[in-house]
Amino acid sequence: MSSDSVPTRRTGGRSALVIAAVRDAVEDLIAESGADKVTVPAVAARAGVSPSSIYRRWGDVGSLVAEVATLRLDPDRPLPDTGNIGDDLRAWARELYGHLARPTKASLLRASAVLADDGETNCLASRRDEAERLVERAHAHGQFTPSVRQIMDHLVAPIIYRITFEPDTVDAGFPETLVAELDRITETG
Amino acid sequence: MSSDSVPTRRTGGRSALVIAAVRDAVEDLIAESGADKVTVPAVAARAGVSPSSIYRRWGDVGSLVAEVATLRLDPDRPLPDTGNIGDDLRAWARELYGHLARPTKASLLRASAVLADDGETNCLASRRDEAERLVERAHAHGQFTPSVRQIMDHLVAPIIYRITFEPDTVDAGFPETLVAELDRITETG
Known part of the structure; x- marks a missing residue:
């Protein structure tokens, strides 16, 4: 250097x-x-x-x-902005998943789990912030959305859970499936 | 002794x-x-x-x-058997959550995350086995159920995720909410 x-x-x-x-x-x-x-x-x-x-x-x-x-667990990129919350969430989940599924990132994620014990780290706080921004923007455009809590529980949590605890069960189509299921939870009627 | x-x-x-x-x-x-x-x-x-x-x-x-x-992460108890998959899942999720949310168990869970790295442990494999047994029994009784994959992603994953990474965000009514949402994912029509 x-x-x-x-x-x-x-x-x-x-x-x-x-x-x-x-x-x-x-x-x-x-x-x-x-x-x-x-x-x-x-x-x-x-x-x-x-x-x-x-x-x-x-x-x-x-x-x-x-x-x-x-x-390092923070994918450094602008948030998706397609004009539609469903498409935004799909792109966002795919990106999060692609980033964290890499072996080094997955190991860092597991390491940070131990540290969450003492409140030493919450490396996933930025994911919650991003979900909030996506939801707020969609609301500003008059769109109906899942809550931030629902996005964390039914989209972020399964991605993180699978990568952390069951790395053998992940596949590329997984984020799409989750977004479709999240949509069923929140659809009206 | x-x-x-x-x-x-x-x-x-x-x-x-x-x-x-x-x-x-x-x-x-x-x-x-x-x-x-x-x-x-x-x-x-x-x-x-x-x-x-x-x-x-x-x-x-x-x-x-x-x-x-x-x-120690295995709650040692018989599976709920109410005759209804929804009630079974509610009791099962409540029990799992009550067991793992205790501080020592939560710390063990985080420790086991690191070990999942080398495939050294999958302390949650028993949860998947239990979900399979609940679903098989309900099917044998002609009941419609979520898939095992959906139970893991939308019920077990958010419980484990919250306890592991965001311990400050958990509350006692949480498993009920998740079961109701899982029900929306799987309801027909």
Whole structure:
């Protein structure tokens, strides 16, 4: 990386490099060995930094994994905006599913489950925020929608549950099926 | 414990005591500090056995936690049998929820999420088996039911998801709501 060869007085530059290296190391190690095998010394060795610099910044391995999970489980993209809540939800669910089903992301998701124990992380809070935005926009256009609670329970929950606990049962058409079923729950009459 | 003072030639007796003590220690430690803090030395100290006897029998802490999760996450009770699939599912969901929402069980559930990574555990396979039995019995009585897949996705998944990732959002009436919504998905016409 060229920044390595350009000494600078801004400690922010060096610090940002360390942070990036440490986060990459966490993701690599989780992908290789699973989240329960990630330790501060292993992350330090992989990132080429001292364990003490990790303890100083993050406290313990749990906080570090929580931070990486929160950052990396967030698909970085604009929300779908098709003008129809059903199509928006379909695109949104497909994207969420495609993102989280990748092996590294699935491992991070499982790791973050353990951390939810202490309220250390809620890496899925952004999904709830997104569902709220989709619903609010549709309401503003006069559309009838499922509630945010129903979207979380019948669309997000089954996706997360399958990826986390029953990874062998997932298939590509799954988000479509869920959106059709969510539609049956909310249809009037 | 009286067995301690009665020497016996059956090593099974001694061995069973060790196994029980180790499993209890795992559950206690998870309840106290969370699953990510459980280590073989800590379990050994709590159970009053040597770490090497744990490594010998279980291999590593992951396998040990997986075993305890599989045993303890299983509510030990007969399946509801009301003669009506809707009532059966309501009773079943309420029981599952009541069992898993207890703090120790919720922590075990989160711990088992990490282990699902290596296919080391699927502590929820019994839930799928139970759903299959409920559905088969109702079919034998000529009743129309949701599919097992729908029961897992719209009843079990939201319960597990909320307990695992959003423990602050659960309330006692939640299983009832889900069963009513599952009913809307499957109702004909």
